[in-house]
Amino acid sequence: MRFEDFSESESRKILKNIQKESEPNEDGQLEIVFGVAPCLLALTQSRRKLSRLFVKNSEGPQRDVILMVCQEAVKQGVQIQRVSKQTLDKMCGGKVHQGLCLQASPLGFITEEKTITSHEVKNRRALWLVLDGVQDPMNLGAILRSAYFLGVDRIASSIHNSCPLTPTVSKASAGVMEVMEVFGYSNLRDMIKVKAEEGWQIVGTVGLEECRPESIVMPCSDFKMSRPTLLLMGGEGDGLSPELRQMCDVLLTIFPRRNLHPGVESLNVSVATGILLHSLLSTRTGS
Ligand SMILES: *[C@@H]1O[C@H](CO)[C@@H](O)[C@H](O)[C@H]1NC(C)=O
Numbered sequence: 001m002r003f004e005d006f007s008e009s010e011s012r013k014i015l016k017n018i019q020k021e022s023e024p025n026e027d028g029q030l031e032i033v034f035g036v037a038p039c040l041l042a043l044t045q046s047r048r049k050l051s052r053l054f055v056k057n058s059e060g061p062q063r064d065v066i067l068m069v070c071q072e073a074v075k076q077g078v079q080i081q082r083v084s085k086q087t088l089d090k091m092c093g094g095k096v097h098q099g100l101c102l103q104a105s106p107l108g109f110i111t112e113e114k115t116i117t118s119h120e121v122k123n124r125r126a127l128w129l130v131l132d133g134v135q136d137p138m139n140l141g142a143i144l145r146s147a148y149f150l151g152v153d154r155i156a157s158s159i160h161n162s163c164p165l166t167p168t169v170s171k172a173s174a175g176v177m178e179v180m181e182v183f184g185y186s187n188l189r190d191m192i193k194v195k196a197e198e199g200w201q202i203v204g205t206v207g208l209e210e211c212r213p214e215s216i217v218m219p220c221s222d223f224k225m226s227r228p229t230l231l232l233m234g235g236e237g238d239g240l241s242p243e244l245r246q247m248c249d250v251l252l253t254i255f256p257r258r259n260l261h262p263g264v265e266s267l268n269v270s271v272a273t274g275i276l277l278h279s280l281l282s283t284r285t286g287s
Helices: 008-017 036-045 063-076 085-091 137-150 167-172 188-197 242-246 269-281
Strands: 031-034 050-056 079-083 100-104 127-132 154-158 182-185 201-205 217-219 229-234 250-253
Touching: 031 036, 031 085, 031 167, 036 050, 036 063, 036 100, 036 167, 050 063, 050 085, 063 079, 079 085, 085 100, 127 137, 127 188, 127 269, 137 154, 137 167, 137 269, 154 188, 182 188, 188 201, 188 229, 188 242, 201 269, 229 269
Parallel strands: 050 079, 127 154, 127 229, 154 182, 201 229, 201 250, 217 250
Antiparallel strands: 031 100, 050 100
C-alpha cells in the first residue's frame, strides 16, 4: 500500500479549514471523524460523503487495524495521507484518535419518516427510545451504544435541546452512530401523541428524587412490556419535562439497593438508560 506524502504547508492548510466541533456546522462543511471504529464504519456504511483519511505515520500497536481501515479506504476510493501524531492531535482537538482521522460530511438526525426498515421487525413488540434533551456527547454516545446492543428498534431525539450527532458522539458510541440511524424531532410531543393514538404505551422514567406523591411510580423491575412501547428519557439536568411526563401512561424508576447518603442520590443518565432498557427488553415477548 502506498501513502501520499504530506507536506507541512498542506497540513497547515487543512488544519485551518477544519471546523471546531463546538462551532455550528453549516451545510456542506466537512468534519473530522476520529478513532478506529468510527472511521472504519463511516467508510463501510456509505452514509457520509468521504474526503480523506489521515493516518499516523509511525508504527504502533494499532498497526493491523489501521491497515484494515486503509484497505477499506482504498476500496472506497478515499485518498489516504500520512501525518504526524501532532497533526492528528490538532485535527481532532486533542481527543483519542487512535492514529486515524477521516474528513467527511456530518451525519445528522433523520427527520423524514420512512417506511419500516429492516430493523423494525413487525412480528415483535417494538421499543423506541426517546431522548429529551441529552446534552453531553459522551452520554449520548454511551446511550446509542447500549441501545444498539440491547435491541432498541429506534432511537428518537429532540432536535433543539440536545447534543447533535458529532464525531465525539460517534467515538463515545464505539461507532454505533455510523450504523444506527437517530431520528430527530423538532416536536417530540406531536410524535408521542401519534404513537399513543396508534396504541403504543408511553413509558416515562424519573429519578428517585422526582417521585412525587401525586404520581404513581413503579420500579422498572416490576414493569412488563405488553405493547409496542416508547421509553422516554430526560436529559442530565432536569430529567423529563413536565409536558412529556404528563403524556406518560406509566412512570418507571430504578430503586436503589441501599440507603443513599444525601448528595449521592442519582445515576448517570447513560447508566440509567442501560439498566432501564435491559429491564424492559428482557420482558419483551414474541421476539
Ligand atoms: C456518564 O457516563 C458516561 C459513560 O457511560 C460518561 O462518559 C459521562 O461523562 C458520564 N456523565 C457524567 C455527567 O458523569
